[in-house]
Amino acid sequence: MNPTEELFREDAHLLRCEALVLGLEEGGGLILDRTVAYPLGGGQAGDSGCIRAGDQSWRFADARKSKQHPGAILHLIEGEGPPPGTPVVVEIDAARRDKHRRFHTSTHLLCALLPYPVDGCSITEAYARLDFHTDEAFDKEALQAGLDRLVAEARAVRHRWISEEELDANPSLVRSMSVQPPRGLGRIRVIEVEGVDLQPCGGTHVANTAEIGEVRVTKIEKKAAKTRRVVLGFDA
Template sequence: MKHSEALFREDAQLRECGATLLRIDERGLLLDRTVFYPQGGGQAGDSGELLLPDGRVLVLADTRKGKDEGGRGGDEILHLPAAGQEALLAELSAGQPVSARINWERRFAHMRFHTATHLLCALVPQPVDGCSITAGYARLDFHMSEPLDKDALTAGLARLVAEAHPVSQRWISDAELDANPSLVRSMSVQPPRGSGRVRLLEIAGVDLQPCGGTHVSNTAEIGAVIVTKLEKKSAMTRRVVLGFAQEGEA
């Protein structure tokens, strides 16, 4: 499989980049480098557009990871075109230069919600066995039987957002992660091993765990988030759903 340089892993604030089209087929478009985050780890993939040298625009509806021969996610990042662009797609070929530009409003919502779920992990120190992060809501499923308090969690999130904790990332080796298994909070999504290093997401004084998603650089950027729903999904699963506060709710 061909490797796609994932620029978002080092800088989630990048909105656009120049790239070269490596391949185009029924699976999607493969670029040599990209700012588009592919669906994974519970976070939805980016949408956006490819700008061609002649000024035309190809709309991209989603981004997914390619599959290796074993059917597992590989290093390829596939950009999926929106429907109805067959004529333009037929004119594209490998080697063409393009500019890849994400839908920033959608991505920034993902970043805000994803960082908020890390705050939620700090407020509910229990293993996570399910996660979903979209532009409209986020949810975490905690492996626990005790009830949770909706108002207390919302107040805790507001406090951590207002405290403006810096958010940063660093890389550790697979061996360092194996020596510190308590860093892994998720039961359902394990950090990818095999490349020799794993990315840690740190919210200063609040949370530290492996994560490959995109995040804001300070908790203050999250803005007003509230717990919109608490659900008992099973005897050992409590679901917490987050939403952005509407005017008057914060």
């Protein structure tokens, strides 16, 4: 089975696309030839949404990477779904994607403000958290002020691709201790927050830090002797 074309890699604001059904895995995983739905991975939750074929529709509660077919993305639906070869329309939940994009870029701003390795990450529509490998204490008010400043500066956020050789020549670009960029494709996707941060990332992001809005540092925790956790939330 061919890999699913990942439209979200090039345009995280794209919410809808036309696609063709390739198959259905046991457990309700509908595989399409292309999709706007981001699958769970890299600490970021998967998208949810709806798949339509004519006057029929199927909700998918999550999107995951297939273990049986490398490169394929599963849309977790209930029931049999449309048969292979059926043209469909995929539409993701806009509010969920919006929260994911805003939170994910916010975590990159945290990485710019806190120059420590990251050893844990979770990005959902309800909150985002990063675990930093350090025994240093964090100042909550100073961290909040830093986030407010970077959001207000309306810095451009863009993605580009570099070669695996370029990454090997700049290993400090990788901030995560637990999630490594995928290898074997010949290129690595990186996210750049203009003048602030540059690191490998496959997730969905805003196009400008001003889109993040009022993100709040809701909690700072000491999780272990060498782990400090920062949790982010939105006022609304």
